[in-house]
Amino acid sequence: MKKTAFFFVSFLIFLTAIVISCGQRDVNPAVEVKAPPHFPPMVYDLSKNPVTQAGFELGRALFYEGALARDGMVSCGFCHQQSAGFTHHGHDLSHGVDDRLGKRNALPIQNLAFYHDLMWDGGIHDLDLQPLAPIENPVEMDESMPNVLKKLREHPNYPRMFQRAFGTPEITGERLLKALSQFMVAMVSANSRYDKYLRGEEKLTRDELRGLQLFKEKGCENCHSGGLFTDQTYRNNGLSLEFNQDLGRYEITLNEQDKYKFRVPSLRNVEVTRPYMHDGRFRNLEMVLDHYAEGMEDTPTLDPLFKRPDGRRGIPMTAEEKRLIIAFLKTLTDEEFLTDKRFSEL
Amino acid sequence: MKLYFSIVLLAAVLLLNACKNEVEPEFNPAARGAILLEFDNVVGTRDLELNRGTYRNAAGEDFSVSQLQYFVSNIRLKKSDGSEYVVPQDSSYFMVREHVPETHLIRLSVPQGDYTGVSFVLGVDSLRSTMDISRRQGILNPTDMSRQEGMYWTWNSGYIFLRMEGTSPQIAPDPSGNRRFRYHIGGFGGGFGTPPVRTINNIKTINLSFGRDVAKVRNNSTPQMHIVADVLKVFNGAVNISLAQNPTVMFSPFSVNVANNYANMFEYHHMHTVVAK
Numbered sequence: 001m002k003k004t005a006f007f008f009v010s011f012l013i014f015l016t017a018i019v020i021s022c023g024q025r026d027v028n029p030a031v032e033v034k035a036p037p038h039f040p041p042m043v044y045d046l047s048k049n050p051v052t053q054a055g056f057e058l059g060r061a062l063f064y065e066g067a068l069a070r071d072g073m074v075s076c077g078f079c080h081q082q083s084a085g086f087t088h089h090g091h092d093l094s095h096g097v098d099d100r101l102g103k104r105n106a107l108p109i110q111n112l113a114f115y116h117d118l119m120w121d122g123g124i125h126d127l128d129l130q131p132l133a134p135i136e137n138p139v140e141m142d143e144s145m146p147n148v149l150k151k152l153r154e155h156p157n158y159p160r161m162f163q164r165a166f167g168t169p170e171i172t173g174e175r176l177l178k179a180l181s182q183f184m185v186a187m188v189s190a191n192s193r194y195d196k197y198l199r200g201e202e203k204l205t206r207d208e209l210r211g212l213q214l215f216k217e218k219g220c221e222n223c224h225s226g227g228l229f230t231d232q233t234y235r236n237n238g239l240s241l242e243f244n245q246d247l248g249r250y251e252i253t254l255n256e257q258d259k260y261k262f263r264v265p266s267l268r269n270v271e272v273t274r275p276y277m278h279d280g281r282f283r284n285l286e287m288v289l290d291h292y293a294e295g296m297e298d299t300p301t302l303d304p305l306f307k308r309p310d311g312r313r314g315i316p317m318t319a320e321e322k323r324l325i326i327a328f329l330k331t332l333t334d335e336e337f338l339t340d341k342r343f344s345e346l
Numbered sequence: 347m348k349l350y351f352s353i354v355l356l357a358a359v360l361l362l363n364a365c366k367n368e369v370e371p372e373f374n375p376a377a378r379g380a381i382l383l384e385f386d387n388v389v390g391t392r393d394l395e396l397n398r399g400t401y402r403n404a405a406g407e408d409f410s411v412s413q414l415q416y417f418v419s420n421i422r423l424k425k426s427d428g429s430e431y432v433v434p435q436d437s438s439y440f441m442v443r444e445h446v447p448e449t450h451l452i453r454l455s456v457p458q459g460d461y462t463g464v465s466f467v468l469g470v471d472s473l474r475s476t477m478d479i480s481r482r483q484g485i486l487n488p489t490d491m492s493r494q495e496g497m498y499w500t501w502n503s504g505y506i507f508l509r510m511e512g513t514s515p516q517i518a519p520d521p522s523g524n525r526r527f528r529y530h531i532g533g534f535g536g537g538f539g540t541p542p543v544r545t546i547n548n549i550k551t552i553n554l555s556f557g558r559d560v561a562k563v564r565n566n567s568t569p570q571m572h573i574v575a576d577v578l579k580v581f582n583g584a585v586n587i588s589l590a591q592n593p594t595v596m597f598s599p600f601s602v603n604v605a606n607n608y609a610n611m612f613e614y615h616h617m618h619t620v621v622a623k
Binding site for chain 2: 149251255
């Protein structure tokens, strides 16, 4: 009899445990964010902000939420459009609230969990702090965080969504930022044709393979290296200073050597993130390669990699070589990422 | 007769008080008490009056101040035996804001004892500047600052240590016709690259001795240390700064001159002791 009671109690405890764990899973399951094997180690510390389904969904809602801007319209997604690799399609510079013009081209939002610093000048060293910059920038969303929080607290849905994501309906700046981070760290783009080629799942064409070979031979991969196609350094690639004297990295480090240097951007999804460079001066990839081949100017901090023994600058490329390299670059387009419903506004 | 009587009475009162002062309040080193640091912002010999007072710097320029606020953090108190009490770091961040009188008084819970000096950081240390956002609550919370009074650079992750704004007739008018100056001084010496190249470090540690005064923290005795902050020293110092030439100083190499100047703006002035009866 005693034994039966013991088993009965044990069984009850077991059942309760199942119900509790199932319940938790139903309410807010964890979302796994995997580092692709050919990527550098993840920088973002997921243990401080574990991604959950409800947190991710809240982050997505906030990403597309106009209330983060003063005018109720200019959401993050306004300038970071999915089909354009989360850049501002067709815009050299982006216009924010009241059509005010920013000074730099919107960077893609992808694989951000793997970056040490963010922005063209690397001024932000923690993804959690990143959204503050566009929200409070007068030429972008032109809103203050206390006011954003006030609007969300008065919103019919957000208290409930914060409750699901964080356990209580309290809306704080930290929670808002961490929800946005949960959404952004889950935005991993590693399913381009090139990735599938690396994994042996797909073949590249003859031209694409020759382009890949040239990409290596010409030294593109010295800077656009590794799985992210960037070494995350800041360099001066010889852009003319005639119409734009943006000091770039210098504004953050105040080091003379960093004048006119900008982040080496990733080349993932580069086909759809036009226009190019920190000020969007080049409309297409052909113009970019023309610049590297014969358009570079010898400005004071020009990267030594571009200085040739004969005193000339840049990377010599024939028209055919440029064509092949562009063919390869287009294999970095990740159609799944660009159309993934999990990241979409609607 | 009346005069004589008054003198005797006064003498008696003084004597009594003197006796009272000789009686040491009880001292229990294991128990805690409180000490108050009062920050009194002045301009030279005059009190700082926001928007109203007009002052003159060493460059001969007249100016008014519309806003003054600064971080005081990492407070340490020196004891008469040479040891130090370090205020626990998580509760050692304060912001003095001229327009919010409550912020002029910093109340610290400390062990009972005799204190002879104080040191603090004017600004926010580099460690806290790079901590997870969950470790930056209260006045350190970058999501809880209005832009007009914000003490955080969103585009260059880091705190503004001292923010002072105002006007001067010597400054050329901006497009809106205002002759404003804006001094937002920060820079925690972040490192970049390998090996890291350090950016400017405007973190200043201020050491103040209480001189001949001893702050006796007891059960029933709470000393209030009156510290004067002379904002004229923001402009006047090793480099006398001209507002006309530098109406805006934010994150730039020049800001180092401002920080070197204001590192000397604090002075211990006097002490009050509130003795509970």
